[in-house]
Amino acid sequence: MTFKVGIIGLHHLHSEGYIQLLGNLPDADVTAISDGDEPLLRQIGGRYEISELYTDWRDLIRNSDVDLVIILLPHAMCPDAAVQACRAGKHVIVEKPMSNRSEGILRMISAARDSGAKLTTPYLWRYCSAAEKIKEMIDEGRIGRIVAFEGRNVAGPPRRYPDGGAEWMIRKEISGGGPLHNLGVHWIDLFRWISGQEILSVAAKVNSLTHGLEIEDNSHALLVFESGAVASLDISYSAAYGYDLFVQVRGTEGVISWRPQMNGPSVIEIARGRERDVMEIEEGRIKGYGGVWGVKFLRDFLKAIEEDSRPPITGEDGYRALKVVEAAYKSSREGRFVEVG
Template sequence: MRSMSLSKVNVGIIGCGWISEVHLTSLSQLPEASVIAVSDIVEEKAKQTAIRFGIPRYYKDYVEMLEKEDIDVVDVLVPTSLHAKVVIDCLEMGKHVIVEKPIAASVEEGERIIEAVKRSGKKFTVAHNYRFWPKFAKAKEAIDKGKIGEVKYVMTNHRGWFWWKGAWIRWTLKKPSGGPIVEVGIHPIDLVRWYLGKEIVRIYALAKHVHFGIEVPDLIYMTMEAEDGSLGSVEVCRTIIPRPYPYYHFLQIEGEKGSIQVYDCFDADFVTYNENGVSLREGQLIIPEHGYLQELRYFLRCVIEDKPPLVTAEDATRALELAWKAVESAEKGKPIDVR
């Protein structure tokens, strides 16, 4: 591996599905990044991705790519069921790694990744990109500055239609994936934990099949209780009718001294209320603000500047554990304690 005194990082991509286009579009805008190779088990897909983004080389076998190329950072974009193996292989080959959420298919696999990160001494993070959406990050900044006092309640809903194509959507609609609770709900679960700043000790979920016959529920409500008694609630529905329904989020954070509201689809997209009145920021389109660019830039700077990433393997595994506890709660119809 090259010296990290350099200002540009060589990046390799593993997995050329739809999310790779999002990551590569972002990486192409970063002066810190030089994508030098891509790989995919479907070689033609790797080839077409390389051509489209002007990447010098492509591979079918990611191990061969890692052996032949002078790669500093690997961006792992394979299906969730393959995360643990690919991530651990990359770490053991001396690479820094960013992997798409969730960290793995199971908590046990997440714990294996935690140990691999410790052994490797390399930088590692999971793409919980919601933490990097400007408006969600702004909410955390307001909390940390004490603008609303100690947080007591976080409510968020995430609605839309599964507009993605390919293997990921097929996996998400299958029972072994955990469905939208795990593959989509993990984002708001992570936000609730982040904003509360406390560990979740109990979770209760209701999940229903609303719109059509798939293996997993498409409407989910979750309530989480933290160790200090503060609460979080999450609504996830990704089969909203009609299909043109906008990709929509709403976030409400209640504190001892005020509250914060964050919107996706309205003119006023960030509002803070306290005794001093209302602070309003004008709305803007959210599509360019999804956080991919910000999280990738942030991780590359962590590698270059030798700083610990915000989202650790432990954070991501905890979020995954909570998501699977929500699945268990929904199936059993009762609250579940979390260790």
């Protein structure tokens, strides 16, 4: 079948990227888009020849021809839209981190369960070939038992959000937070997926010393896993430009280091004693949000819908990641380790 897709929310840096990405799938077609900004709505509709335009997302959800909706609204608005979409019989993708508060994700999970709708969120780093290779090596026992992770995601200044029409991203009550909430969830989810473990407690410190916004712009966190393994995170908007990305997994018998790349090959180094093995992994290039990773993610989700199976990434995964972030914020306020709960 060909899935008819509706995009809800155009004031997001990834909205057009999803439209472009879906153009790579023969079994999906963007037939409807929604945003309260009518000039922008008409501009995007014209650019991609989408004729069904809605200034109210509720009207899009009432369109019985739409099978699947992708929600890119300001985070505080995502739960209401997702819940109503599930109740209307739509399958739902909610852009991470899904909500400004974890309670909102619980509402989505409940609505999806009650309606039979499939619910997911795009933690696309799981679909990066380098990340898949790292998980494969760990599952094979190449570095022994995991004892520690290190993750760095240092992004450039947050002015790209208002410049890109997403000024709400720097408003704490609407977005939920700064880089830890927006970017840190990627590494939190990736480390959960790689290890197969939950994070039990967090110690963290966040501040707004770089840009002086109401959201934090620097965050450091220590995560404790079920096994006692720990992860250190350095997540911020303090890079001069672009991204500074790094991931390391340390085991009892070796260390895997990875420098992820948005464009171009990723380099993985596996160290065991004095031995070093370096591999370069090249991804194909596809237009749209997430490129090859995004296509893999969408194909998996459409397959789950067709087979009525559990999506590889669930609403529960989104909930667990955001609970860790909330524990980190609480830890920073109170100056102590906080249980994730």
